[in-house]
Amino acid sequence: MRIRPIARDDIEGLQALSQQAGVGFTSLPDNREFLAGKIEAAARAFEERTPVDDRLYFFVLEDETTGELAGCSAIVGQVGREVPFYHYRLGTLAHSSVQLDLHRTIDTLFLSSDHTGDAEVCSLFLRPEYRGEANKHLRSGALLSKARWLFIAQFRDRFPAKVLAEMRGVFDEHNRSPFWDSLGKHFFPMDFDEADRLTGLGQKSFIGELMPKFPIYTTFMSEEARACIGQVHRHTRPALEMLKKEGLRWEGYIDIFDGGPTVEAYIDDVRAVRTSRVHPVEISKDAPVQSVSRWMAASTAMNAFRAAWIGRGPGEDGTLVLSEEEARRLEVSAGDTLRLLDTQETS
Template structure:
């Protein structure tokens, strides 16, 4: 059974492997021992905080584990509120109009303006499923369970949530958008800039990034063509989030120009359709694929299970209930897959 749970210090080696396998452009999983260890420690602190009335600097990190052998299949995270301790940068796509009535000339030009507009909102992040497990509904489960977690612990998160999508880069980690920025404003390649951001070294952004709006028509064609576009490996994740209600509102990553999508938490499909049910231990009969999670914070567990709902109750076999740390009569939250 594949069970999602809070990350533990013993998961470090698997988290490091995920960082290596995720490749260039996956900013939230840099190949850096110190940072990965701090992310695990920070997550443990977040899960240990019992009294949280509003979102702060908590970072919740989960792993998907195969309970039959202990192998870690993937990782997934939620940031409670971004930009509270480190500046959280984006480019916002806008327009300026150059108009001369006397000459009868009208030009509407696209611009990119550096901003911190998403400061304080929650973020779905660090979603990575390892290659052997990219089948069935595993990817959907590893992404969507986070919305059940947010529905269950509403006070810990903002009313709005975003997700940054990886932008276009090649196998060597070269980004057409960054290449233009590098030539004009920076003297470092994309992997180095991406890595520095991933480990929290963001001062170079404020020091070197152009402060005034960039006219898009001044970029070369290769850079213009990838604005708001996603990496091929990211298309399934974007499609899933769009089905949940996430929308692109013109904010892009400052390094690879990948789109950032946003949604109101209460309007997410999985949040609206999830509900609490009572658990019975027994022999289930048929049913549909659901994501089910317990209502514990520190001992949170979630998984994909075949369930049928009868008068606000679901039946779980003893093994599944044990893996999810659920007992007869407990409450659980479910949503259909």
């Protein structure tokens, strides 16, 4: 298994991933024309042919045994520069009556664009057959998630100070969002799927046009909907846990459609960014291999970026010895460099 930039001929594989992702996965809609545009935008970003603040870095997890795409993940250089980037910010209003000696605090939701200009890690999806503790690909999700931090660390000057990640919200057994049913559907003359589809396609102007500009009192929402605020979909919990281990935290911002949390951090405080290091490479056919390794490595080239698990850490002199198979997978030669992450330091 290895991570690589998406290629222009990956359209069939990416559309297959989008069809498996399903409802609520806003950044990966099942729309071939849109996905082809996303691939082209990513290709131009890796070729550094677009402005830094308008770059989408899109990665795929490739199963080398089958050639299939097992998953995907992405980084948006800066959000909200071209299309408004909305959240609800959870706040509190205090009310009191001195005469009656009554005091009450009420949770509120404010429409916000506070994250404009931040980077975003997004579009993390792993096919179901590559999930689960009993699966030999148990660590594929970790590779998909953490490889992005190695990329950001290697090309730190291409990114702003802060990074965020939007987490998919709660859906019931009928694939309905209680948060949407209690709030969104009263302002948008469409169902959740259509609103989600339009947002995924980048058509977000209707949000600012139709949503109220004044605070929304959560007490007017159903109890079930209030319970969804800041909570994640059951399939999103592993991804959230990985982000929390890297240091991202929920600061009170939620998705306007499903109420899922947005977690955030200063990039320089993210553990994998802080602790990864660059090492020179040597190649040996006798390199020892551990059955389960804690080491993740990524190449230091932009357009030829590769990331994978490797079988050992650096030697005392700082040199990283790769097996011939590892060198082939990462597409490096003796004398090249790799950015190395000890995942035990970020677990």
